[in-house]
Amino acid sequence: MKNTLLLNRYRKQAVTWVALPTVIAAGWIYPPAGFLLLICMIGAVGLSFFSGRSWCDWMCPRGAFYDIFFQKPGKGKPVPTWFRSPKLRYFMLGFIFVVLGSQLYFSWGNLDGMGMSFVRLLTMTTLVGIVTALLVHPRSWCHICPMGTLASLFGKGKKPLHISDKCTSCNLCTQACPMGLTPHEGKEAGFLTDPDCIKCGSCTVTCNRNALYFTQRAPKTDHQEKTKTRCT
Ligand code: SF4
Ligand code: SF4
CATH class of the missing domain: 3.30.70 (Alpha-Beta Plaits)
Known part of the structure; x- marks a missing residue:
């Protein structure tokens, strides 16, 4: 039972994580590929109304990536409190949306420019996530991810x-x-x-x-x- 659930989870993550480097690489060659990021943004928040942050389990390519490459099984450790503070989370939420919003505003109507806004965002946040995975906690990005923060707000109390x-x-x-x-x-x-x-x-x-x-x-x-x- 234990092995079956964990193995199934690993199998699903082994498929989804691939989307992360694929979209980043494809986006730098063909910027409109960056719009694929919207699937993850909408999925994380949409599903939260029914089952909390369940998207972040294996459906999010980024979460799967950190679990597969940075997580040491059985070596769980808490994320530092300061890293999970509401101040930092809401700052990240506002900061990312302002950065993304302004880039979209200035490139409005230009498909390549708009797509590149998502590609740049995905690339930068992935790099930040890798650094914090190494220094703080494998899933540290998931605690400051703007979509994760929104999902935790909308999904509070769901599937307890x-x-x-x-x-x-x-x-x-x-x-x-x-x-x-x-x-x-x-x-x-x-x-x-x-x-x-x-x-x-x-x-x-x-x-x-x-x-x-x-x-x-x-x-x-x-x-x-x-x-x-x-x-x-
Ligand atoms: S508390 Fe939630 S996130 Fe942590 S192991 Fe249990 S189900 Fe997974
Ligand atoms: S601490 Fe966790 S693993 Fe241990 S008995 Fe309680 S619920 Fe189970």
């Missing part, structure tokens, strides 16, 4: 990861998490509150106690529970 009281806080799930999250810390709440979970399932199959599982339904808040109790 539950933590049952069978959890013994052994920490294996944290070591397995490619995003550097700490699933077992949601034990008290009963579910992982971190909206950056990419729903990869690595933690669920790693947990020896079968304490982790997904549902499509958002967990009830304390307020909802109290209201329900009063009504019954």
Whole structure:
């Protein structure tokens, strides 16, 4: 079960990561190829309304690229808090959209110029992602990626990861998490509150106690529970 899920995930990522260097290389030769980046941007945000950041699991070529080439299995470590700070994330969100927006504005109507805006953006962010993957955490880019930030906002509470009281806080799930999250810390709440979970399932199959599982339904808040109790 564990090997099957992880192997299937790896197989899918082994296909999708190829799109990253392909689009970059193709874009520098034929700039309109840069418009393909829109698929990833729309996909990440669109899917978030139904299942949180699940696009970032294996469908995002960039995420797959970092998992395959930079992740050391079983060596999960948390991402530094400062790197995940809202200030840095919202700065990146604004900065990238201003840069992209202004480039599109000044090249409006010119297909090559507009396509090149996406190609330049993809090339630069990939280089930044590689440097931070080496220096900070393999998936560090995913914590400051503008589309990831939007997906985490729109996908909050979707397809939640539950933590049952069978959890013994052994920490294996944290070591397995490619995003550097700490699933077992949601034990008290009963579910992982971190909206950056990419729903990869690595933690669920790693947990020896079968304490982790997904549902499509958002967990009830304390307020909802109290209201329900009063009504019954
Ligand atoms: S691997 Fe399972 S038992 Fe261990 S900390 Fe994570 S949820 Fe708890
Ligand atoms: S918490 Fe679990 S499902 Fe979510 S990203 Fe980490 S390993 Fe994957």
